[in-house]
Amino acid sequence: MGLFEAAGTTPVGPNIAYYEDSPDGIVVHAAVPVNATPGDDQPFAVVDLPAIEAATAIHRGPMDNVLGTLDAMARWIEENGYRTVGLHREVYLDTTAGDQSDWVTEIQEPIVRR
Numbered sequence: 001m002g003l004f005e006a007a008g009t010t011p012v013g014p015n016i017a018y019y020e021d022s023p024d025g026i027v028v029h030a031a032v033p034v035n036a037t038p039g040d041d042q043p044f045a046v047v048d049l050p051a052i053e054a055a056t057a058i059h060r061g062p063m064d065n066v067l068g069t070l071d072a073m074a075r076w077i078e079e080n081g082y083r084t085v086g087l088h089r090e091v092y093l094d095t096t097a098g099d100q101s102d103w104v105t106e107i108q109e110p111i112v113r114r
Contacts, residue, residue, distance in 0.1 A: 011034060
């Protein structure tokens with residue numbers, strides 16, 4: 001967050017985690033929406049996440065317990081004629097509570113019709 005402050009920009013939305021396949025495994029990206037343009041000379045990478053068609057679910061509680069939410073989404077996706085086409089995103093809507101059982105995270109699973 002200090003890099004954002006030093007660059008004269010501030011977060012404009014909730015933190016995001018997104019994942020990408022790589023030859024060495026899965027790369028996890030920690031992202032923060034900011035008012036900056038890709039290619040700007042910043043001490044951090046500025047990227048535009050592509051729009052996706054997604055199944056979404058709200059997960060309440062610690063991320064250690066997210067598997068139940070992911071399993072429920074997988075069942076919904078299968079039962080409704082879709083299939084996943086990538087790795088999910090996590091949008092941390094409310095992680096300010098000291099007690100993680102009060103956290104709220106949106107899970108976005110990219111999908112297409114089968």
